[in-house]
Amino acid sequence: MYVANRASDKITQLTDNVYLCRSGSAADSQVVSDYVRYFLHQHIIQLGQPATVKVAANLIRQLSYNNKNMLQTGLIVGGWDKYEGGSIYSVPLGGTILQLPFAIGGSGSSYLYGFIDQAWKEGMNKEEAEALVVKCVSLAIARDGASGGVVRTVVINSEGVTRNFYSGDKLPLWHEELPLRNSLLEEASSEVEPMRA
Amino acid sequence: MANTTFELPPKGGFSFDLCRRNEMLAKKGVQPPSFRKTGTTIVGLVFKDGVILGADTRATEGPIVCDKNCEKIHYMAPNIYCCGAGTAADTEAVTDMVSSQLELHRYATGRESRVVTALTLLKSHLYSYQGHVSAALVLGGVDCTGPHLHTIYPHGSTDTLPFATMGSGSLAAMAMFESRYKEGMTREEGIKLVCGAICSGIFNDLGSGSNVDVCVITKGQREYLRNYALPNPRTYVSSKGYSFAKGHTEVLSTKITPLKEHVQIIEGDAMEE
Numbered sequence: 001m002y003v004a005n006r007a008s009d010k011i012t013q014l015t016d017n018v019y020l021c022r023s024g025s026a027a028d029s030q031v032v033s034d035y036v037r038y039f040l041h042q043h044i045i046q047l048g049q050p051a052t053v054k055v056a057a058n059l060i061r062q063l064s065y066n067n068k069n070m071l072q073t074g075l076i077v078g079g080w081d082k083y084e085g086g087s088i089y090s091v092p093l094g095g096t097i098l099q100l101p102f103a104i105g106g107s108g109s110s111y112l113y114g115f116i117d118q119a120w121k122e123g124m125n126k127e128e129a130e131a132l133v134v135k136c137v138s139l140a141i142a143r144d145g146a147s148g149g150v151v152r153t154v155v156i157n158s159e160g161v162t163r164n165f166y167s168g169d170k171l172p173l174w175h176e177e178l179p180l181r182n183s184l185l186e187e188a189s190s191e192v193e194p195m196r197a
Numbered sequence: 198m199a200n201t202t203f204e205l206p207p208k209g210g211f212s213f214d215l216c217r218r219n220e221m222l223a224k225k226g227v228q229p230p231s232f233r234k235t236g237t238t239i240v241g242l243v244f245k246d247g248v249i250l251g252a253d254t255r256a257t258e259g260p261i262v263c264d265k266n267c268e269k270i271h272y273m274a275p276n277i278y279c280c281g282a283g284t285a286a287d288t289e290a291v292t293d294m295v296s297s298q299l300e301l302h303r304y305a306t307g308r309e310s311r312v313v314t315a316l317t318l319l320k321s322h323l324y325s326y327q328g329h330v331s332a333a334l335v336l337g338g339v340d341c342t343g344p345h346l347h348t349i350y351p352h353g354s355t356d357t358l359p360f361a362t363m364g365s366g367s368l369a370a371m372a373m374f375e376s377r378y379k380e381g382m383t384r385e386e387g388i389k390l391v392c393g394a395i396c397s398g399i400f401n402d403l404g405s406g407s408n409v410d411v412c413v414i415t416k417g418q419r420e421y422l423r424n425y426a427l428p429n430p431r432t433y434v435s436s437k438g439y440s441f442a443k444g445h446t447e448v449l450s451t452k453i454t455p456l457k458e459h460v461q462i463i464e465g466d467a468m469e470e
Contacts, residue, residue, distance in 0.1 A: 002367075002368065004348075004350075004356065005348075005356040005358060007358075008356055025352070025354070026350070026352075026354030027320075027324055027328075027350065027352040027353040027354035030320070030353070030354050030355065031320075031321075031324050031353065183376070185376050
């Protein structure tokens with residue numbers, strides 16, 4: 001399996017306060033997010049105030065459900081609005097909509113169900129929550145062949161949006177994971193002697 | 198409740214009826230005709246002042262090289278070029294179509310085209326054809342917002358990257374890029390790396406070969422360096438020449454069919470002026 005992009009950004013912005021995590025078919029998820037961004041902006045113009053996360057999630061759900069035969073994408077909508085505060089909605093493959101305190105998705109999520117059931121607790125602060133999310137993604141990367149590269153997080157609250165980036169060397173190492181080695185190109189130019197027959 | 202299945206009215210876009218016919222024919226043993234592919238190495242990278250695109254020049258029809266010097270870097274706009282891999286007809290058609298759409302858009306808006314405009318036009322077209330338009334593209338250009346480089350896959354997904362490779366030789370070229378790319382390269386370093394990556398595809402991938410084309414796009418200027426490097430010259434040419442006189446080919450059988458005249462000559466007056 002060839003890695004087409006080792007640093008792709010799977011968290012796309014819908015509005016200033018609502019972001020979307022994409023999984024499944026890249027083309028389908030990109031097209032759905034583009035359509036929903038367009039519909040949401042029209043909705044905001046009519047409404048006259050920032051969109052709620054619930055509306056964004058329902059627009060996603062309507063597209064996913066009505067085109068369920070043709071689309072193959074699982075999405076997680078997260079954001080902050082003044083009515084509900086922070087909220088998360090999961091829209092998996094068939095077009096169900098589920099409001100949850102935490103959600104996981106994608107091929108690597110299979111390895112996280114048990115972990116997050118015991119690790120999540122009510123009322124975590126920003127630092128704890130972000131640490132938990134990074135830990136989850138790095139555990140999934142360790143076990144799932146289709147996941148890897150870098151970890152990106154987006155923190156959304158009443159103050160605004162913060163994007164963070166964790167490269168491979170900053171992630172914790174789990175069972176039997178080897179520590180990062182420097183690129184062999186740099187080593188080759190300094191110490192290693194070429195093999196002699 | 199309503200029936201579980203009902204005929205939807207045609208909504209436009211690709212009609213998949215002939216795909217069913219092709220599957221049925223394939224089951225009966227009828228092979229579809231082969232088409233010209235650009236089994237290819239195409240690359241792009243962002244350097245200090247803009248983007249550099251590179252491509253090889255071999256076009257294949259199955260195992261045969263049908264064009265030893267084809268052009269894979271297509272013009273989209275004065276400041277945007279696009280390399281294409283996959284089926285040659287699809288890449289040509291889709292880039293020509295979007296290039297025309299961009300020109301009309303330039304007249305309508307009165308502004309220089311932006312790379313994201315080309316990107317959106319290409320990705321929506323490819324998505325609506327659900328991957329059947331087999332065009333994998335590396336789109337690069339410099340507009341008022343800066344230099345941009347994108348890859349577009351046949352199903353319509355896109356990635357934005359500082360360096361990208363596509364085509365059958367993409368693994369060989371990506372190996373070169375991953376080991377040698379750094380941010381903020383100069384023009385000479387960038388061209389050298391692009392040339393190196395394409396050569397890596399030419400020599401290590403059977404679907405890529407012949408020459409290297411390079412296109413350098415910077416703010417306000419582009420240079421299309423057709424055949425920048427020719428690493429595969431024709432070294433042996435027979436000193437006696439290649440003419441074949443009559444008698445070289447053995448005649449196995451002869452059949453002569455006289456063509457009857459179907460023209461009736463009617464005597465009549467000359468035409469008036």
